[in-house]
Amino acid sequence: MDWQAFGLSIRLAATVSAILLVLAVPLAYWLSVTRFRGRFLVESVVSLPLVLPPTVLGFYVLVALGARSPLGRWWTQWTGHGLAFTFEGLVIASLLYSLPFAVQPLAAAFAQLDPTLRDASAVLGASPWRTFLRITMPLSLEGFLAALVLTFAHTIGEFGIVLMVGGNLPGITRTVSIAIYDDVQALRYDEARATAFVLLLLSFLLLAAVYGIRRRPWAASPLA
Amino acid sequence: MTLTARIVKRVSPSFSIDVDFRASGGITILFGASGSGKSTILRCIAGLMTPDAGRITLDDTVLYDHDARVNAPPRHRRVGMVFQHLALFPHLTVAANIDYGLSGVPAAERDRRRTETAGMFGIDGFLDRKPDRLSGGERQRVALARTLVTEPSLLLLDEPLTALDFDIQSRIIDDLRRWNQQRRIPVLYVTHSHREVYALGEQVVVVGHGRVLATGVPHAVLEHPTHPLVASLAGFENLLPGQVLARDEVGGTMHVRVGTSGPELEVPIADVPGGSWVTIGIRAGDILIASEPPHGLSALNIIEASLTASRREGPTIVAEMVTATGTRLVVHVTPRAFERLGLHSGGRVWLAVKTYSCRVARNDTIRGELS
Numbered sequence A: 001m002d003w004q005a006f007g008l009s010i011r012l013a014a015t016v017s018a019i020l021l022v023l024a025v026p027l028a029y030w031l032s033v034t035r036f037r038g039r040f041l042v043e044s045v046v047s048l049p050l051v052l053p054p055t056v057l058g059f060y061v062l063v064a065l066g067a068r069s070p071l072g073r074w075w076t077q078w079t080g081h082g083l084a085f086t087f088e089g090l091v092i093a094s095l096l097y098s099l100p101f102a103v104q105p106l107a108a109a110f111a112q113l114d115p116t117l118r119d120a121s122a123v124l125g126a127s128p129w130r131t132f133l134r135i136t137m138p139l140s141l142e143g144f145l146a147a148l149v150l151t152f153a154h155t156i157g158e159f160g161i162v163l164m165v166g167g168n169l170p171g172i173t174r175t176v177s178i179a180i181y182d183d184v185q186a187l188r189y190d191e192a193r194a195t196a197f198v199l200l201l202l203s204f205l206l207l208a209a210v211y212g213i214r215r216r217p218w219a220a221s222p223l224a
Numbered sequence B: 001m002t003l004t005a006r007i008v009k010r011v012s013p014s015f016s017i018d019v020d021f022r023a024s025g026g027i028t029i030l031f032g033a034s035g036s037g038k039s040t041i042l043r044c045i046a047g048l049m050t051p052d053a054g055r056i057t058l059d060d061t062v063l064y065d066h067d068a069r070v071n072a073p074p075r076h077r078r079v080g081m082v083f084q085h086l087a088l089f090p091h092l093t094v095a096a097n098i099d100y101g102l103s104g105v106p107a108a109e110r111d112r113r114r115t116e117t118a119g120m121f122g123i124d125g126f127l128d129r130k131p132d133r134l135s136g137g138e139r140q141r142v143a144l145a146r147t148l149v150t151e152p153s154l155l156l157l158d159e160p161l162t163a164l165d166f167d168i169q170s171r172i173i174d175d176l177r178r179w180n181q182q183r184r185i186p187v188l189y190v191t192h193s194h195r196e197v198y199a200l201g202e203q204v205v206v207v208g209h210g211r212v213l214a215t216g217v218p219h220a221v222l223e224h225p226t227h228p229l230v231a232s233l234a235g236f237e238n239l240l241p242g243q244v245l246a247r248d249e250v251g252g253t254m255h256v257r258v259g260t261s262g263p264e265l266e267v268p269i270a271d272v273p274g275g276s277w278v279t280i281g282i283r284a285g286d287i288l289i290a291s292e293p294p295h296g297l298s299a300l301n302i303i304e305a306s307l308t309a310s311r312r313e314g315p316t317i318v319a320e321m322v323t324a325t326g327t328r329l330v331v332h333v334t335p336r337a338f339e340r341l342g343l344h345s346g347g348r349v350w351l352a353v354k355t356y357s358c359r360v361a362r363n364d365t366i367r368g369e370l371s
Helices: A003-033 A039-051 A054-065 A070-079 A087-111 A115-123 A128-136 A138-157 A160-165 A176-185 A189-214 B038-046 B094-102 B107-120 B136-148 B166-183 B194-200 B218-223 B228-233 B335-340
Strands: B002-012 B015-024 B026-031 B053-058 B061-065 B079-082 B154-158 B186-191 B203-208 B211-216 B238-248 B253-258 B264-268 B277-282 B288-290 B301-313 B316-323 B328-333 B348-353 B359-362
Touching (some): A003 A189, A039 A087, A054 A160, A087 A138, A115 B038, B015 B038, B015 B203, B038 B154, B079 B136, B094 B136, B107 B166, B186 B194, B194 B218, B203 B228, B211 B218, B238 B264, B264 B359, B328 B335
Parallel strands (some): B015 B211, B026 B186, B079 B154
Antiparallel strands (some): B002 B015, B053 B061, B203 B211
């Protein structure tokens, strides 16, 4: 079994989950409270990775990260090397790819919260930020957990976009799903079988954790 | 403390609010049917909603002024609000709910205020419980305590007691009155039940279709409604549109024809010209029923009708009557009287109504109101 690939996948998934949780919270909150008429357009863009073939997304990311794009040029000037076929490039691509898996559970959790709880908090003297920390967040813990686990599991399992953006460099961009592909190509079925089984088990355990916790829902409102 | 509120707010293309009223220390009832705009008015005062125009002040403090571009956020208004569904924080204990509005207060002072307010509202026995383990009445008390512990300068209550039985309701109101005895802050109490207006209010502001229809002390406003909508809110079961036929200035009465061809009624004189349309309000309990044509009676309005239906509502029988010309009337009688008269569906009756049991409301109080 390719433990190096496993370690890399977990490092990638953890990095992406951590960054996404910070990025997705304001976006999800905005989506759940805004009266902006173009909200559906933003929702569609956020959800694109759900339906787009990973190769299509990967292609665009590759172009955007490349030496000819403004982002790629800026990155090269700043760090001295390009973004494509690096771990950083993989992180950026995965952020986009896993965005809906973080935003959707959070937005759903925020939207099902009784809005008069926020009103009550405001009238009791709390700033919007304090209302978020003391009311919205604790009452949406389930959404936070779902977002975290789904993002993590989804990032671990991605394949097409990694191949497009990261290639197959051991220890740098060779994630566990690429390793399985490699093993099969080289007819190393025993290796592939073991890795695939560990991945299957991990995914199942993560999902079981999410659904297990969901079985005891928060009493969001005593009157609901 | 006196609240002055002028609020203009377009809620939808077909509904807008345009009100102007004052509320000084003590309980002022904001009274109106559901959908009349009461809650929107409260939300504008609390700062949860921004009016399109107007000005809201609390003594010298300007909370909102459209022209001067003042719009204080809710947290700076010192306005307490108890929501219809209370909005207790479900993940916090009663104590933490009460402490929520005291975040800037030193711990010792916070403990003192929590203990004092909890004692006053009888909730000190379950400070460590979460809201889902409280009864309806206990939840109301917690919501009230959570708001009052912040010492607001104005209290807004959005039908918070409607779901409770009358006993618990009046005990909570007694506690609130006691709390407010020294402070004398204005309390704006929203309700659509006219019983609550009588029981609680020192002043009443009647709201209908987003406008103020009447203001004053409850008894004067509700017993002598000057507007048909107020009459219906005040529990006048019979509202009969009619036309003034003749005025008798000396006798202090006037004659009104109900509908275009209905019975003619003698009613107290009102400041309306002959020929104009008015609405006559008669309480169902103020109508006498006779099983044969009555004579030797002081009541001058005798209407012949027949019983169409009757049903029991608590201790009373609600009898529905219709005249030969199609005017419908609701009459309340006791079951014993109903039996004694031998009333039955289709039976002929004579209804007697005293002149002073008829209230006259002008139809033109507000343009296009009852067309």
